[in-house]
Amino acid sequence: MKYSIFSLARNALSYHERWPLAWRSPRAKSRYDVVIVGGGGHGLATAYYLAKEHGISNVAVLEKGYLGGGNTGRNTTIVRSNYHLDPNAHFYEMSLKLWEGLSRDLNFNVMYSARGVLNLCHSPADIDAAMRRGNAMRLNGIDAQFLSRDDIARRIPNLDCSPQARFPIQGGLLQPRGGTARHDAVAWGYARAADARGVDIIQQCEVTGIRVDNGAVAGVETTQGFIAAGKIGLAVAGHSSRLAAMAGIRLPIESHTLQALVSDPVKPVLDTVVTSGAVHFYISQSDKGELVMGGDLDFCNSYAQRGNLPMIEHVIAACLALFPSFGRLKVMRTWGGVCDMSMDGSPIIGLLPVKGLSMTGGWCYGGFKATPASGWLHAYTIARGEPHHLNAAFALDRFERGEVIDEKGAGPTPWAH
Amino acid sequence: MLLIPCPWCGARAQIEFTYGGDATLQRPAVDATETDWVQYVFLRDNPAGAHQELWQHSAGCRQWLRVSRDTRTHEILESAPAVEASPGDAR
Numbered sequence: 152m153k154y155s156i157f158s159l160a161r162n163a164l165s166y167h168e169r170w171p172l173a174w175r176s177p178r179a180k181s182r183y184d185v186v187i188v189g190g191g192g193h194g195l196a197t198a199y200y201l202a203k204e205h206g207i208s209n210v211a212v213l214e215k216g217y218l219g220g221g222n223t224g225r226n227t228t229i230v231r232s233n234y235h236l237d238p239n240a241h242f243y244e245m246s247l248k249l250w251e252g253l254s255r256d257l258n259f260n261v262m263y264s265a266r267g268v269l270n271l272c273h274s275p276a277d278i279d280a281a282m283r284r285g286n287a288m289r290l291n292g293i294d295a296q297f298l299s300r301d302d303i304a305r306r307i308p309n310l311d312c313s314p315q316a317r318f319p320i321q322g323g324l325l326q327p328r329g330g331t332a333r334h335d336a337v338a339w340g341y342a343r344a345a346d347a348r349g350v351d352i353i354q355q356c357e358v359t360g361i362r363v364d365n366g367a368v369a370g371v372e373t374t375q376g377f378i379a380a381g382k383i384g385l386a387v388a389g390h391s392s393r394l395a396a397m398a399g400i401r402l403p404i405e406s407h408t409l410q411a412l413v414s415d416p417v418k419p420v421l422d423t424v425v426t427s428g429a430v431h432f433y434i435s436q437s438d439k440g441e442l443v444m445g446g447d448l449d450f451c452n453s454y455a456q457r458g459n460l461p462m463i464e465h466v467i468a469a470c471l472a473l474f475p476s477f478g479r480l481k482v483m484r485t486w487g488g489v490c491d492m493s494m495d496g497s498p499i500i501g502l503l504p505v506k507g508l509s510m511t512g513g514w515c516y517g518g519f520k521a522t523p524a525s526g527w528l529h530a531y532t533i534a535r536g537e538p539h540h541l542n543a544a545f546a547l548d549r550f551e552r553g554e555v556i557d558e559k560g561a562g563p564t565p566w567a568h
Numbered sequence: 569m570l571l572i573p574c575p576w577c578g579a580r581a582q583i584e585f586t587y588g589g590d591a592t593l594q595r596p597a598v599d600a601t602e603t604d605w606v607q608y609v610f611l612r613d614n615p616a617g618a619h620q621e622l623w624q625h626s627a628g629c630r631q632w633l634r635v636s637r638d639t640r641t642h643e644i645l646e647s648a649p650a651v652e653a654s655p656g657d658a659r
């Protein structure tokens with residue numbers, strides 16, 4: 152069924168009790184052309200674009216829990232393409248362009264809101280770096296604007312722009328087309344659209360092994376039995392190392408927990424996404440009115456996906472230094488998500504050294520915004536058996552070739568990115 | 569937050585420590601192959617389970633520890649001096 156004003160009116164007449172389910176829950180077949188592991192945004196988007204762009208619809212998405220229960224449903228929903236290095240700029244800009252048309256394409260409101268993403272500068276060195284990045288963005292055709300302290304004070308009145316501030320604000324780099332989107336809607340929208348094109352979405356189905364015959368994948372062992380497939384795509388966020396290890400591959404990745412929290416909901420007080428690299432803090436207001444903020448890693452390897460008070464205290468301290476008036480709010484909820492921290496801070500999207508196996512992962516702090524382009528390019532790579540020019544630079548072998556994409560220049564320490 | 573047993577100072581809060589990462593990495597010889605170096609610099613086992621890792625008690629005795637910790641539960645299985653030295657040497 153197409154969602155529209157008419158379907159809404161029609162279903163209002165039956166008190167919204169007759170809406171059809173948004174997707175089927177079929178039993179897994181014994182064989183598929185392609186199996187995608189991971190029912191987050193990236194896995195579901197990969198399946199959707201396989202069906203839509205390449206006519207490959209004999210596809211299953213296997214999810215060990217429920218759709219979007221991983222980082223897709225845990226992230227702070229910032230969408231942007233304000234990167235310096237060319238491969239990142241082109242890739243994230245492709246993604247942002249897809250975001251701009253996504254609700255219409257999926258016939259599902261993903262609530263993409265181009266409210267602007269502002270990176271604060273607290274020192275002359277910050278300003279130099281922001282100018283350099285802003286100029287690089289503009290050369291790549293991406294919107295970027297430098298704001299003075301006065302511009303910022305006018306735009307965001309509750310931000311402490313006084314010279315006495317703990318971290319005095321000297322300017323900022325704004326990407327006006329950056330913003331937020333609704334995380335759950337992205338998983339649900341892609342799931343519904345993929346299902347409509349014949350993709351089987353199988354929840355509560357954990358992949359426990361990858362069967363490899365003569366150097367090529369033959370299928371996956373799961374908690375619902377063996378499923379044969381000639382091509383397997385991994386989209387498992389913080390668990391990429393575990394899945395790759397099932398095929399005998401070691402990755403340049405460590406798993407770390409990233410923290411976030413929301414305040415109780417209040418009336419609109421903040422209409423821009425504000426970030427500060429100096430204190431590693433970012434904040435936005437959700438449509439429900441909560442202030443959504445984060446966050447750093449716990450800084451030790453973890454698959455535990457749990458909160459951590461010292462890090463939450465750090466986030467709140469940064470919040471109050473920048474927005475003193477938010478001290479009256481209460482913390483409503485805190486949580487953590489397990490992220491793939493890659494050795495250069497950039498993702499791995501491409502083929503793996505076992506025939507038929509590919510992955511999209513290594514997202515570090517920021518793979519939600521990448522969801523549409525990651526799915527599109529992963530699907531292309533699976534269908535064609537080779538990467539598109541926009542993901543060729545994100546190949547796994549870039550590490551041995553010495554062609555790392557280290558946006559921050561932090562070196563091979565995964566928790567430093 | 570972790571409570572990390574320091575062999576010199578006893579159980580202390582995680583915020584007193586700095587993480588040093590995977591303790592099993594062996595620095596290759598200078599003339600080792602490129603593959604050895606790639607593995608050392610970039611590749612990690614990243615286990616879900618017992619992980620051998622380094623911590624420095626940076627806001628305490630400043631010694632380096634080798635800790636075995638379960639990455640699924642955060643349970644600390646073992647904690648010992650990173651180099652072969654007895655806690656008595658620190659005095």
Ligand SMILES: Cc1cc2nc3c(=O)[nH]c(=O)nc-3n(C[C@H](O)[C@H](O)[C@H](O)COP(=O)(O)OP(=O)(O)OC[C@H]3O[C@@H](n4cnc5c(N)ncnc54)[C@H](O)[C@@H]3O)c2cc1C
Pocket residue numbers: 188189190191192193194213214215216217218219220221222223224225226227228229230356357358359386387388389390394409410411445446486487488489490514515516517518519520521
């Ligand atoms: C606190 C936090 C804040 C973040 N903030 C932002 C942000 O503001 N902007 C941004 O762009 N990014 C952000 N990110 C990163 C972003 O959330 C992720 O990069 C992105 O959601 C990854 O999507 P995914 O589909 O790959 O992963 P997920 O949604 O995690 O999906 C992977 C799925 O794989 C499943 N899975 C794992 N192992 C198996 C198995 N063996 N068998 C079957 N299924 C399996 C998991 O259950 C999971 O559902 C944030 C992350 C966190 C944790």
Ligand SMILES: [Zn+2]
Pocket residue numbers: 574575576577578625628629630631
């Ligand atoms: Zn000590």
